[in-house]
Amino acid sequence: MMILVAAIAFWLTAWFINTKLAKGPDTPLINLLIPFLFGAALIALWEGICRGFDVPTVLLPPPSMIWERITNSVPILWADFKQTYLKAVIAGYVMGCGAGFLAAIAVDRSDFLRRGLMPVGNIMSALPIVGVAPIMVMWFGFDWQSKAAVVVIMTFFPMLVNTVAGLTAASHMERDMMRTYGASYTQTLFKLRLPAAMPFIFNALKINSTLALIGAIVAEFFGTPIVGMGFRISTEVGRMNVDMVWAEIFVAALAGSLSYGLIALLERKITFWHPSMRPSR
Amino acid sequence: MTRSVIPVLTVIAAIIAIWYAATIFLNAPFERDQAERADTTITFAEIIPKTMAQERPVLPAPHQVAQELWKTTVRTRITSKRSLIWHAGITLAPTLTGFVMGTLLGILLAVGIVHSRVLDRSLMPWIITSQTIPILAIAPMIIVVLNAVGIQGLMPKAFISTYLSFFPVAVGMVKGLRSPDVMHMDLMHTYSASKSETFWKLRWPSAVPYLFASMKIAIAISLVGAIVGELPTGAVAGLGARLLAGSYYGQTVQIWSALIMAAIMAGLLVTFVGMIGNAVNKRMGVRA
Numbered sequence: 001m002m003i004l005v006a007a008i009a010f011w012l013t014a015w016f017i018n019t020k021l022a023k024g025p026d027t028p029l030i031n032l033l034i035p036f037l038f039g040a041a042l043i044a045l046w047e048g049i050c051r052g053f054d055v056p057t058v059l060l061p062p063p064s065m066i067w068e069r070i071t072n073s074v075p076i077l078w079a080d081f082k083q084t085y086l087k088a089v090i091a092g093y094v095m096g097c098g099a100g101f102l103a104a105i106a107v108d109r110s111d112f113l114r115r116g117l118m119p120v121g122n123i124m125s126a127l128p129i130v131g132v133a134p135i136m137v138m139w140f141g142f143d144w145q146s147k148a149a150v151v152v153i154m155t156f157f158p159m160l161v162n163t164v165a166g167l168t169a170a171s172h173m174e175r176d177m178m179r180t181y182g183a184s185y186t187q188t189l190f191k192l193r194l195p196a197a198m199p200f201i202f203n204a205l206k207i208n209s210t211l212a213l214i215g216a217i218v219a220e221f222f223g224t225p226i227v228g229m230g231f232r233i234s235t236e237v238g239r240m241n242v243d244m245v246w247a248e249i250f251v252a253a254l255a256g257s258l259s260y261g262l263i264a265l266l267e268r269k270i271t272f273w274h275p276s277m278r279p280s281r
Numbered sequence: 282m283t284r285s286v287i288p289v290l291t292v293i294a295a296i297i298a299i300w301y302a303a304t305i306f307l308n309a310p311f312e313r314d315q316a317e318r319a320d321t322t323i324t325f326a327e328i329i330p331k332t333m334a335q336e337r338p339v340l341p342a343p344h345q346v347a348q349e350l351w352k353t354t355v356r357t358r359i360t361s362k363r364s365l366i367w368h369a370g371i372t373l374a375p376t377l378t379g380f381v382m383g384t385l386l387g388i389l390l391a392v393g394i395v396h397s398r399v400l401d402r403s404l405m406p407w408i409i410t411s412q413t414i415p416i417l418a419i420a421p422m423i424i425v426v427l428n429a430v431g432i433q434g435l436m437p438k439a440f441i442s443t444y445l446s447f448f449p450v451a452v453g454m455v456k457g458l459r460s461p462d463v464m465h466m467d468l469m470h471t472y473s474a475s476k477s478e479t480f481w482k483l484r485w486p487s488a489v490p491y492l493f494a495s496m497k498i499a500i501a502i503s504l505v506g507a508i509v510g511e512l513p514t515g516a517v518a519g520l521g522a523r524l525l526a527g528s529y530y531g532q533t534v535q536i537w538s539a540l541i542m543a544a545i546m547a548g549l550l551v552t553f554v555g556m557i558g559n560a561v562n563k564r565m566g567v568r569a
Contacts, residue, residue, distance in 0.1 A: 015399075022399040031402065038403035059426055116288030120296075127547050128505040131520075131540045134528030139339065210412060221421070221512055222528050237425045245422045253414040 007048020014041035026279075061243040069243040070250060076232070077251050084229040085255050087144040088216040092151025097208055099152065100159025101201070105189075107160070108167045118164060125157040133219040142223050150219040155208040162204035166197025199274050202267040209259045213252060300343050307339040308332035341534045349538040362518070365542050371519040372507050373546070375435050379442020380503040384496060386443060387450025394451075395458040395484070396476070405455075412448050416441065420509050438510035445506040446499035450492070457491025458484045490567050493558030500550045508543060520546075 014037045021034050043063050049055065050062035057065060070077065107113045133150050140146035170193045178188045220230025229248050236244040268277060305328070312331045316323035333342040341349075353365040361367065390408065393400045420441050427437040461483050469479045511521030520543050527536035 018403050019399045022402050034399075034402045035404075035406035039407060058429060112288050113292070114288075115285040116290075116292035119285060119289050120292050123544075123548060127501075127544045128508050128540075130505060130509060131524055131536075131543055134524055134536055135533070135540075137528065138531070138533070214416075218509060218512075222525070233419070234421055237422045240429075242422065242426065245419075249414065249419055249422075253410075256414060257410055 004048045004052025007044045007052070010044045010048075011041040014038070014044075058240050058242055061246060065243050066246040066250065070247045073244070073247065077247060079227050080229045080232050080248065081251055081255065083144060083225075083227045084147070084216050084220065085213070088147035088219075088228075089151060089212045091144070092148035092216065093155055093208060093212040095148065096152035096155030096212070097159045097205060100156045100204070101163055103156075104160050104163035104167065107164055114164060118161065121157050121161040121164070125161055129154050129157075130215060130218050133215070134222045136219065137222045142225055144228075147216045147219040147224075147228075151212045151215045154211045154215040158207050158211070159201075159204045162200045162207075163197060166200025167193050169193075169200065170196040198271045199267075199276075202263065202271065205263050206260060206267075209263055210256055213256050213259075217252065297343055300340075304338070304340050304342045305329055305332045308335055311335065311339070337531050338533055341537050345534055346537045346541060349534045350541060353538060354542075365523070365538065368519055368523055368539070369542055369546055372504070372511065372521065372543075375438035375442055375510065376500070376504045376507040376550070378435060378439040379506060380446050380496075380500050382439065383443040383446030383499055383503060384450050387447040387495070387499070388454055388492070390447070390451045391454030391458055392480075394455050408448065408451055411444075416444050416506075420506070421512065424510060438507050441510045442503040442506035446503040449495040449498040449502070453491045453495030454488055457488030460491065461487045486565060489565060490558075490562055493554065493561065496558070497551050497554050500554050501547050504543065504547050504550060 018034050018037055021030055021037075024030055046060075047062045047064060050057075050060060055062075061069075107117050130150070132153055136146045136149040136153075140149050174192055174196075175188065178192050183191070217230035217233070220228045221234050224231040229252060232248050233245050236242075236248070271277060309328050309332055312323065312328045312335075332338070333345070335341075338345070350365065353363060357364040359366050359370075390404070394404060395401075423441060424437045427433065427440070465483055465487075466479070469483055474482070508519070508521040508524070511517075511519040512525050520539050523539035524536055527533070527539065
């Protein structure tokens, strides 16, 4: 019971500090500290509830137990991460985004194709494409190639649609100016239209970074060699080793957040000119 | 609208043509193999019709999928377990439940975030982080664990859909509720409007177009959540179960017809939400 009280006390204190901090200035340090405190309070609350009410660990293991499992099984987690993320996700992501980007540039040259492909592409990005996973496993076998194929298909359409939309982002005035300079198609493309399309492209890259991880893990439910994050999750659930599943989720969340953060950082460097990058107010 | 009908049709025709070509290309090795085993030679012209009519093709031809769809929707009783409409109905229930719960949760979060600076600065980063966690990957655990506690059937799948669909609504609504410009807010201030009056008379109406735009995304991923949520329950019922059963027994035609059915469902749901959105926006005087 003491633990529960302590956890609630910690949560309330953190909340109180946050209300004070939120009224304060808008510095980067404080902007990082507030969500950090919030997260720490949530974890403390989670731990407190698990221990205080004696929640069965099969249901919801306390964070300390998950952390112990993570530190104890680093080799397994690393092997799974290598199989799923370093092989399937990255290969699929690069191929899917690259193909979508190139297709968009090809489509962009013809107004007819653009008008035809855009609605189809929009519909395709709304479809439950994860469903092709069993087919891809059938075609490309159990190893990471089939997962990469699923990732390629999932990431292709968001990239295509966003890039095509982005290539129309440069205004008429700017394009007319390129014409008055006598710029060729490639010059206009590289100097004006691609830079103008970058915010859209980064949007697609961000959407795709989470889609790719989902695609690879879900595809592993349909058959894998005996390694991989999706494989581990589905087998350990069957054996009721929920702490191992949470450890795997932790790795997935970490990988997802880090790749998202990396892309966001890159975006900040490349589209520094965009209004959304200016400091607020 | 009419300007893009011909291009869209052309693109769809091209996709179907490529599909047929791929059917021939992918299924031909099996036929050659068969011919070799029977010690007969087979010409390319003979292969083509055969690749279109295999029992378990690597890639079924579009008309095979269409036939299967026709057979399992129109020519089968809806109550039968072989009816794809029955399976689609099973998937539809958690999709809609999850969608409604997710939308409500998203709106609530957005209202909290817009009105409280603490919530804005502590919750918003976590909402974004929450989406970098591949929830679909955790779906089986949620299902199995909730099953162990005795919650089964509709709700676990609906929870997954809720988790997926609250995000676009929350983000869209935060944007929408903040969309009234400073002039309008100042006007409300000069009227000495209370917070709730400002909310109902200014913020909410100006957020409605954003709400429907995000609801369109939300319902599409809600369907994905429901389908994936059906995978670990052991392929009992629903479109996800059809996919899994099809992949176990190599019934490619069944997989493809379930996929197309899911696609049709997604299209209908998104169009439906879009239509309601258009009607509401029109009544509220939003310029199209």
